[in-house]
Amino acid sequence: MPGVRCIRADTDGGYLGGGAPRVVWLTLGADPRVISVCSAAQRLIQENRPCHLVWDPLTGDLAQLLPIVRAGCALGTPENIDYAPDLLPYRQPGVNREGRLCVQIGVLGSPREPFTSYQMIGLSEILAWLDSWQIPRRWPAGMPAPFRQATRARSRALWALGGHFGASQVPDCENVGPGGIDIDQIVSVGTITGDLPEPVRTGPAPIRLGPRTAHEIQAAPSLSAAAV
Numbered sequence: 001m002p003g004v005r006c007i008r009a010d011t012d013g014g015y016l017g018g019g020a021p022r023v024v025w026l027t028l029g030a031d032p033r034v035i036s037v038c039s040a041a042q043r044l045i046q047e048n049r050p051c052h053l054v055w056d057p058l059t060g061d062l063a064q065l066l067p068i069v070r071a072g073c074a075l076g077t078p079e080n081i082d083y084a085p086d087l088l089p090y091r092q093p094g095v096n097r098e099g100r101l102c103v104q105i106g107v108l109g110s111p112r113e114p115f116t117s118y119q120m121i122g123l124s125e126i127l128a129w130l131d132s133w134q135i136p137r138r139w140p141a142g143m144p145a146p147f148r149q150a151t152r153a154r155s156r157a158l159w160a161l162g163g164h165f166g167a168s169q170v171p172d173c174e175n176v177g178p179g180g181i182d183i184d185q186i187v188s189v190g191t192i193t194g195d196l197p198e199p200v201r202t203g204p205a206p207i208r209l210g211p212r213t214a215h216e217i218q219a220a221p222s223l224s225a226a227a228v
Contacts, residue, residue: 001125002129006064007064009065011048016069016099021102021134021135021162022099025105026105027115027177027178028040028080029079031110036056040054041054049074050066053103055105056108057107057108058119062122069101072096073096075104110179114180127189128190141166141169154172166181
């Protein structure tokens with residue numbers, strides 16, 4: 001992502017398998033007022049479960065851990081950044097590699113407190129970057145489930161359509177974030193609202209046949225000795 005600090009992970013999820021491009025929004029179970037983007041990124045790298053971006057919606061701080069054309073490793077792993085090696089799977093689910101793009105964005109926040117209630121500084125830049133990779137701004141599965149209702153069914157048919165998803169909507173995963181975020185706020189950021197007015201079309205003056213009237217005829221300048 002242009003202009004973003006790069007904290008490169010040593011490992012990634014490998015080649016992407018193809019299909020509709022998609023974005024998955026995760027929460028990292030970290031308070032952005034306490035944990036920095038750099039600390040969260042380093043923990044994810046240390047545990048071999050990096051996502052593509054780590055974002056602080058309060059300050060706009062952002063770090064990129066993986067190239068967008070490589071698979072991430074965060075889906076299907078514990079959502080918080082507390083060190084818990086016993087909970088880490090031996091092998092990441094294959095869903096990490098589905099889609100010609102499967103961008104994973106780890107947000108400093110908790111599913112109990114949807115990050116759309118924050119200022120979301122830097123969101124427009126993130127969406128512009130995703131737009132440049134032609135990832136459609138649609139949420140096929142609708143609004144992600146609130147924290148206490150995160151056991152809703154996860155549809156493979158909707159997942160196959162591509163677009164934006166919460167981690168709680170991804171098949172073969174047990175993630176519960178990002179909670180009940182307001183997807184309309186994400187979709188509408190940086191877009192033009194309302195129709196542009198039609199331009200005023202002015203054609204050439206009509207051609208009139210016939211003699212000119214007296215007020216349309218300009219007198220020719222007279223010649224004088226000074227003008228010769």
